[in-house]
Amino acid sequence: MSLDWLSAPCVQPDTELADAARAHQLQLTKPPGSLGMLEAVAVQLASLQRTAQPALDRVWISVFAADHGVAEEGVSAFPQVVTGEMVRNFATGGAAISVLARSLDAKLDVVNLGTVNDPGEIPGVRRAIIAPSTANFCRGPAMNEAQLEAALAAGADRVRAAQKADAQLFIGGEMGIANTTSAAALASALLEEPPSCLAGAGTGLNAAGIQHKVTVLERALELHATANNALEQLRCLGGFEIAALVGAYVAASQAGIPLLVDGFISTTAALAAVTIQPEVRAWLLFSHRSKEHGHARVLRALQAEPLIDLGMRLGEASGAATAVPLLRLACALHNGMATFEQAGVSNVD
Numbered sequence: 001m002s003l004d005w006l007s008a009p010c011v012q013p014d015t016e017l018a019d020a021a022r023a024h025q026l027q028l029t030k031p032p033g034s035l036g037m038l039e040a041v042a043v044q045l046a047s048l049q050r051t052a053q054p055a056l057d058r059v060w061i062s063v064f065a066a067d068h069g070v071a072e073e074g075v076s077a078f079p080q081v082v083t084g085e086m087v088r089n090f091a092t093g094g095a096a097i098s099v100l101a102r103s104l105d106a107k108l109d110v111v112n113l114g115t116v117n118d119p120g121e122i123p124g125v126r127r128a129i130i131a132p133s134t135a136n137f138c139r140g141p142a143m144n145e146a147q148l149e150a151a152l153a154a155g156a157d158r159v160r161a162a163q164k165a166d167a168q169l170f171i172g173g174e175m176g177i178a179n180t181t182s183a184a185a186l187a188s189a190l191l192e193e194p195p196s197c198l199a200g201a202g203t204g205l206n207a208a209g210i211q212h213k214v215t216v217l218e219r220a221l222e223l224h225a226t227a228n229n230a231l232e233q234l235r236c237l238g239g240f241e242i243a244a245l246v247g248a249y250v251a252a253s254q255a256g257i258p259l260l261v262d263g264f265i266s267t268t269a270a271l272a273a274v275t276i277q278p279e280v281r282a283w284l285l286f287s288h289r290s291k292e293h294g295h296a297r298v299l300r301a302l303q304a305e306p307l308i309d310l311g312m313r314l315g316e317a318s319g320a321a322t323a324v325p326l327l328r329l330a331c332a333l334h335n336g337m338a339t340f341e342q343a344g345v346s347n348v349d
Contacts, residue, residue, distance in 0.1 A: 003149060003231065005156070006247075010279035011256035018047035021054075027339040031348075037307060041285060041327055042334035048258040048283060049168060053335045056328050059106035060167035061317050062158040062248065063090060063097060064174050066113040066151075066240035069136035070185075071178035073216045077204040080133075080177045084117030087175070091124040096314055097173060100321035107165060109158055113151060113240040128154045130240050137185065137220045141236040143243070148231070151240040155247030163255050169327070170252045171260045172269070173317025174241040178202075180292060183268040185217050185237040187298050190230060190271055195221065200264070200293030201313075210293075230275040238272075245269035250276065253283040260327070262320040263290035263313065267298045274302065287323035288312055 021043040026032055033039065045054035065087045071080045089095045090110045093102070101108035110125045112118075116132050119125075130150045134142040143151065155172070162170050176182075180202035188195045195217035199210060224236040234243055246269045252259050253273075261270050261284055274281045286306040289295060291313040299306065307323045340347040 003152065006152070006250050006276050008254055010253035010277065010283065013047040013282050014050045015047065017050060017052065018043055020052060021046035021334070025334070027341070028337040029340055029343050029345050030337070035333060037305070038326070038330040038333060041307070042330040044285065045258060045327070045331060046334070048256070054331045056169050056324065056331060058165065058167050059104055059169045059171065059324055060109065060162035060165060061097065061101055061106050061171045061173060061321065062109040062111060062162070063317055064111045064113055064155070064172070064241035064244040065115060066176045067116045067133035068176055068178040068182050068239050069134045069142065070138060070181050070216065070220070072136055073138055075181040075213045075216055076178045076202060077209065078177055081117040083175060083177050084115035084119045087112050087115060087125055088119045088122055090175070091122045095316060096318045097316040097321060100318060104321060104324050106321070106324070107167070109161065111154060111158060111244070113154060113244060128157070134239050137182070137237050138216060138223065141224070142182070142238055143235050143240070145235065147240070148235045148243055151243035152247035155244035156251035159248050159251040159255055159257065162252070163257060167257060169260055170248065170257045171262065171317050171320045172245045172248045172266055173262055173320070174245060174265050174315055176239055176241050179239050179241065179265055181213055181217065182237060182239045182242060183265040184213070184294055185220050186233060186242065186272060187268045187294055188217060188221055189224070189227065189233040189237055190275060191297070191301055193297070197297055198294030202292070230272050234272050242269050246273045246276070249273035249280055249284070253277070253280040258285060259283050260285045260287050260320045260323065262287060262317045263315055264292035264295040264298065265315055266317070266320070267295060267302070271298055271301055285327070288319035290319065
């Protein structure tokens with residue numbers, strides 16, 4: 001398998017429809033710009049969906065689960081068995097993202113890429129096992145080349161499924177004990193910044209635990225200092241689920257499906273995807289500002305302004321799912337408000 005597909009061109013947003021959508025917003029019965037980001041995202045969706053009337057009736061959510069070898073360094077407040085247990089919880093409807101997906105009438109697609117505590121065959125869970133876990137990146141690369149290719153391909157595969165279902169929006173989520181450590185390592189490498197700027201509490205570490213995480217990250221970054229491009233940094237420091245998100249973001253942009261990005265881990269995957277294929281950036285909408293320490297820094301690197309800030313840090317695509325009603329309202333306002341002429345209301349001179 002080759003990774004050449006990652007550099008294939010993405011669909012170009014329709015700039016004429018974007019201009020038309022902006023002009024339409026100026027004719028609606030409100031002061032220009034008074035609906036703030038709701039106006040901007042409606043324009044962006046019109047451009048990406050190539051329609052004068054954007055809509056988000058069909059939302060696809062893929063949650064990728066995988067374990068991390070670096071967990072053996074004691075960087076998480078939760079035991080590693082939780083990853084496999086949560087896969088079952090997703091499928092049986094008890095997780096936060098399960099509840100949110102039901103309330104949104106969205107498709108929830110759960111993908112097990114490899115867990116130490118393997119829950120086995122579960123109805124509603126797609127098994128795409130690469131290995132029980134990545135390797136401990138404090139001792140060597142997290143993935144070999146074949147594993148990286150498989151993880152990236154797993155993300156692209158779910159985009160193809162979403163495309164077949166005529167999805168109007170793709171959301172990627174993740175689950176994996178110690179994956180905030182992996183995301184912090186990858187973000188540090190991509191941004192060439194110290195891990196103290198990116199490492200946070202994750203599942204609930206105290207100050208001492210965060211400092212230990214930083215020390216672990218410093219060891220890993222020193223070990224992999226020669227990884228000098230985004231793909232190598234992803235291979236050496238990432239996780240199966242993070243790589244799957246990267247693959248999904250690139251594939252969705254190539255397929256012309258808008259993307260709604262979740263929190264710190266998903267945004268770090270988005271940063272990697274944009275670094276690998278810059279055209280991906282146009283297809284990204286950003287849902288929320290996570291409470292996880294490094295998220296604001298990664299958002300700034302992408303020049304991204306998220307829709308909401310609720311102090312969330314769960315992952316699972318929960319922040320993105322929470323923002324979907326706002327996007328739907330943005331579309332409803334864009335499509336349903338009267339123009340000044342239609343309402344017989346005087347416009348500004």
